Amino acid sequence: MNRKIFIIHSSEIVRKGINAILRIYFNTEIVMLEKKEELKGFCELTGQEIIIIYENTADSTNTNFFQLQGNNQVKWIAFLNDHEEPAQALPFCKFYITTKTQASQLQKMVSRCWDKTRRHPKTSDSEELTTREKDVLKLVALGHSNKVIAEKLFISIHTVISHRKNITEKTGIKSISGLTVYAILNNLIDTETINPEDLI
Amino acid sequence: MEIFKKNDKLSFVIHRNYHLLPVLNRFGIKLGIKDKTVDDICREMKISTGFFLAIINTYNNEEYFPREELLTFSPLEITHYLKKTHQYYFLVVIPRLDDLLEKLIASNTSDFKGLKMVDVFYKKYKEELTQHINYEEERVFPYVINLIKNKKIDPRYTIRSFETEHSNVDEKLNDLKNLIIKYLTPDYDENICNDFLITLSLFEKDLEDHARIEDKILMPITIEIENKEGR
Numbered sequence: 001m002n003r004k005i006f007i008i009h010s011s012e013i014v015r016k017g018i019n020a021i022l023r024i025y026f027n028t029e030i031v032m033l034e035k036k037e038e039l040k041g042f043c044e045l046t047g048q049e050i051i052i053i054y055e056n057t058a059d060s061t062n063t064n065f066f067q068l069q070g071n072n073q074v075k076w077i078a079f080l081n082d083h084e085e086p087a088q089a090l091p092f093c094k095f096y097i098t099t100k101t102q103a104s105q106l107q108k109m110v111s112r113c114w115d116k117t118r119r120h121p122k123t124s125d126s127e128e129l130t131t132r133e134k135d136v137l138k139l140v141a142l143g144h145s146n147k148v149i150a151e152k153l154f155i156s157i158h159t160v161i162s163h164r165k166n167i168t169e170k171t172g173i174k175s176i177s178g179l180t181v182y183a184i185l186n187n188l189i190d191t192e193t194i195n196p197e198d199l200i
Numbered sequence: 201m202e203i204f205k206k207n208d209k210l211s212f213v214i215h216r217n218y219h220l221l222p223v224l225n226r227f228g229i230k231l232g233i234k235d236k237t238v239d240d241i242c243r244e245m246k247i248s249t250g251f252f253l254a255i256i257n258t259y260n261n262e263e264y265f266p267r268e269e270l271l272t273f274s275p276l277e278i279t280h281y282l283k284k285t286h287q288y289y290f291l292v293v294i295p296r297l298d299d300l301l302e303k304l305i306a307s308n309t310s311d312f313k314g315l316k317m318v319d320v321f322y323k324k325y326k327e328e329l330t331q332h333i334n335y336e337e338e339r340v341f342p343y344v345i346n347l348i349k350n351k352k353i354d355p356r357y358t359i360r361s362f363e364t365e366h367s368n369v370d371e372k373l374n375d376l377k378n379l380i381i382k383y384l385t386p387d388y389d390e391n392i393c394n395d396f397l398i399t400l401s402l403f404e405k406d407l408e409d410h411a412r413i414e415d416k417i418l419m420p421i422t423i424e425i426e427n428k429e430g431r
Contacts (some may be wrong), residue, residue, distance in 0.1 A: 025203075027265035027416065111263055172382065175368070177324055178375030181317045185383045191313070200320045 003028045004045070005110070008036050008054040009079060014099075018053060018079075021103045022110060039068065046071040051113050053077040053097070075113035077106075127170050134188055136163040140176060141183035141199060203257055203264065206239040206249050213238065217260050219402065222292075226284040227252060251277050254417070259409045265416060275348050275425070278418050279341045285410055286333050293403050294326065300396040307389035314384045321379065325372040332369050336414075344422055353429055359422040370411075373404050 005028055009015045015032045022030060033039065036054060045068060056078040068074060077095040095109050129137065132153075139149045146164075150157045168174050173182050177200045183189050184196050204213050210233045214220060227247050242249040251273050254266045301322055305315050340362045346352060377400055380393065 025261075025265070026263050111261070114263065172378040173375045174371045175375050177321055178372060178379060181321045181375075181379055182383060184317050185314050185379070185385075196317060197320050200317065200324055 002047070003049045003114070004051075005030045006033060006039065006042075006050065006052045006054070007031070008033045008039070008052065010034055010055060010057075014055075014079070018106070021106055025107050026110065036065075039065065043067045048072045049114065050074045051077065051110055053079060055079045055081065056096075057081075077109060077113070129167060129170060133163050133167050133170075136160060137167050137179060137183055138188050140164065140167075141180040141189050142194075143176075143199060202260065204238065204253060204260065206242075206253060207237050209235055210238055210241050211235065213256065219405070220256055220259060222288055222406075223256060223259055226281060226288060227255075248273070248277060251281075255281060255413070258412055258416075262408075262412070273417065273421060275344050275418060275421050278413065278421070279344055282410065282413065282418070283337065283341065285406075286337060289329075289333070289403075289406075293399070293406075296399055297322075297396065297403070300392060300399060304388050304392045304396055307392055309387045310385075315388065318376070318379055318384060321372075322376060325369070325376060328372065329369050344418070347422065347425060347429075351429060353426065358426055359419060370404075370407065373400065373407070376400065377404070 005022060005026070007015050007018045007022075007030060009018070012034075015034075019030050019032055022028075031042070039052075050068070050072050052074060054076065065074075075095075077097060080096055080098045082099055095113070097106055097109070135153060136149060139152060144152070146157050146160045150160045153160070167179065171179070171182055173179050180189075180196075180199045184191055184199075189196075189199075202216065204216075210224075210229075214224070228245055229241060233241060236244075238253065239249050241247075242252050250269050254269055254273065257264045257266070301319060305312075305319060308315050340359075343354065343357060343359065343362065346354070377397060380397060386393070
């Protein structure tokens with residue numbers, strides 16, 4: 001997944017300072033903006049891991065963030081200017097920095113933001129495969145291609161792919177041979193008639 | 201994020217992250233290091249301190265990326281380190297996994313089928329990993345070494361033509377963990393199973409780090425050299 005960091009602050013010194021601190025440690029694209037409104041230009045982004053470090057002032061409306069928030073994994077870090085009453089923070093913002101924040105603290109914060117968006121396998125509520133998903137899994141385990149599976153089950157290839165995506169999300173298993181083992185462990189294929197070692 | 205520096209005592213580094221022990225061994229460093237700093241040890245062992253720090257820091261922090269030093273490292277140093285890592289996998293980690301899995305199967309009380317399947321899957325994984333590593337040893341590294349030593353470019357290739365997918369191999373390792381953690385009936389000795397999973401998880405982390413060094417350090421430097429030589 002692609003990663004981006006946005007630094008939004010009216011002060012050029014602050015923007016460039018934060019940029020310099022982060023560039024040492026993170027091999028990520030960093031975009032510096034003067035105003036929050038300029039984020040509009042990036043609302044087309046999808047499927048990215050984004051961290052937005054923004055000056056928390058009361059001046060702007062937040063409406064244009066929601067598209068970005070909806071199509072990407074976004075984490076927010078608010079920058080509070082000294083001697084200023086902080087504006088009400090965005091509800092999903094957990095981290096704050098000020099001019100007193102140490103460089104290492106900021107780096108830790110960004111690392112923690114990445115950690116949270118990464119690696120944690122999605123845990124959907126129901127892990128149980130549907131009957132149709134089991135049908136597809138059986139055929140995957142027997143080594144059939146998407147095209148053959150589509151023909152056998154009278155569904156489109158697109159639907160087969162979508163089922164396979166759901167199977168992998170639910171089981172946490174990606175490789176075909178891993179799915180075959182899963183199918184055998186769950187007695188979805190009859191190992192009496194087939195030698196399982198040939199399948200894996 | 202903690203970044204180790206050349207004046208840190210090596211003992212401090214190990215206390216902070218003992219998983220670095222095998223990494224130190226790959227550089228030929230042995231314990232009994234007294235209060236020597238990273239720099240002291242590197243000078244003694246004739247290792248480039250900058251390279252050593254880059255390696256332990258990338259291992260310690262996934263996000264660490266020594267942009268500045270990147271191009272100062274010698275590709276020969278890097279391939280040497282990567283080869284040592286491969287040796288460690290073949291001589292230490294994989295035999296340990298083989299042994300633990302064998303013991304795990306022997307400890308099984310009833311559901312022989314499940315563990316048998318896991319064993320078949322593990323062997324398949326091992327086979328793929330071996331192929332992948334052999335490919336690097338036989339094709340990729342020699343290409344890089346030849347490029348550096350002879351300044352000769354084989355017109356048939358660039359380093360990009362060797363770019364291989366680590367992801368398939370990584371996928372299988374993760375699947376293996378999930379099969380055991382989530383789906384295998386637990387009628388085996390759990391202490392052996394824990395050891396197996398812990399060894400597997402450490403191996404996974406080491407492999408990720410290894411891939412990062414290849415993709416983020418070796419690859420860009422080699423491309424840079426190719427560009428200089430007029431590719």
